[in-house]
Amino acid sequence: xxxxxxxxxxxxxxxxxxxxxxxxxxxxxxxxxxxxxxxxxxxxxxxxxxxxxxxxxxxxxxxxxxxxxxxxxxxxxxxxxxxxxxxxxxxxxxxxxxxxxxxxxxxxxxxxxxxxxxxxxxxxxxxxxxxxxxxxxxxxxxxxxxxxxxxxxxxxxxxxxxxxxxxxxxxxxxxxxxxxxxxxxxxxxxxxxxxxxxxx
Numbered sequence: 001x002x003x004x005x006x007x008x009x010x011x012x013x014x015x016x017x018x019x020x021x022x023x024x025x026x027x028x029x030x031x032x033x034x035x036x037x038x039x040x041x042x043x044x045x046x047x048x049x050x051x052x053x054x055x056x057x058x059x060x061x062x063x064x065x066x067x068x069x070x071x072x073x074x075x076x077x078x079x080x081x082x083x084x085x086x087x088x089x090x091x092x093x094x095x096x097x098x099x100x101x102x103x104x105x106x107x108x109x110x111x112x113x114x115x116x117x118x119x120x121x122x123x124x125x126x127x128x129x130x131x132x133x134x135x136x137x138x139x140x141x142x143x144x145x146x147x148x149x150x151x152x153x154x155x156x157x158x159x160x161x162x163x164x165x166x167x168x169x170x171x172x173x174x175x176x177x178x179x180x181x182x183x184x185x186x187x188x189x190x191x192x193x194x195x196x197x198x199x200x
Contacts, residue, residue, distance in 0.1 A: 009116035024154035038101035082109035
């Protein structure tokens with residue numbers, strides 16, 4: 001199995017269930033995630049804004065919850081946080097300077113992938129050879145095609161964690177949500193097939 005090194009952009013970590021799926025796959029060893037303080041700081045800001053705009057909680061609680069999420073990620077993936085990228089920021093002449101830190105971290109971390117929804121912000125001529133830029137759907141499909149067993153285990157782990165505060169979400173419900181929210185039908189089909197073979 002090829003273990004891919006993938007820099008996860010803020011935009012693919014912002015959707016809660018997709019973030020959980022990506023990071024659960026990483027925990028299972030399906031790929032090696034790369035993060036940076038630039039990405040984590042952006043995520044904290046956008047997570048707080050999401051909670052406030054959706055009226056999930058008040059401003060103070062939104063700040064606390066966003067900070068707690070990112071603190072958990074820093075602790076759980078401490079070895080995956082790329083350092084030394086700052087010296088490269090601004091050297092790639094990307095269309096949007098705000099994306100320079102993402103590519104800088106990918107280069108410093110020797111990433112093979114940048115997983116992002118902002119493909120236009122990483123034009124081929126500006127991204128060093130050896131780094132593939134793709135969407136979460138493209139990346140997840142390639143990873144789960146290689147190891148559908150790890151995809152199935154990642155979803156089972158999400159299901160088991162969901163029961164800590166409320167009734168646990170069944171695996172099938174999580175797969176349905178991945179389809180409905182993120183269009184991952186081709187990815188979840190592989191997991192459903194694997195699960196039916198394992199449990200049948």
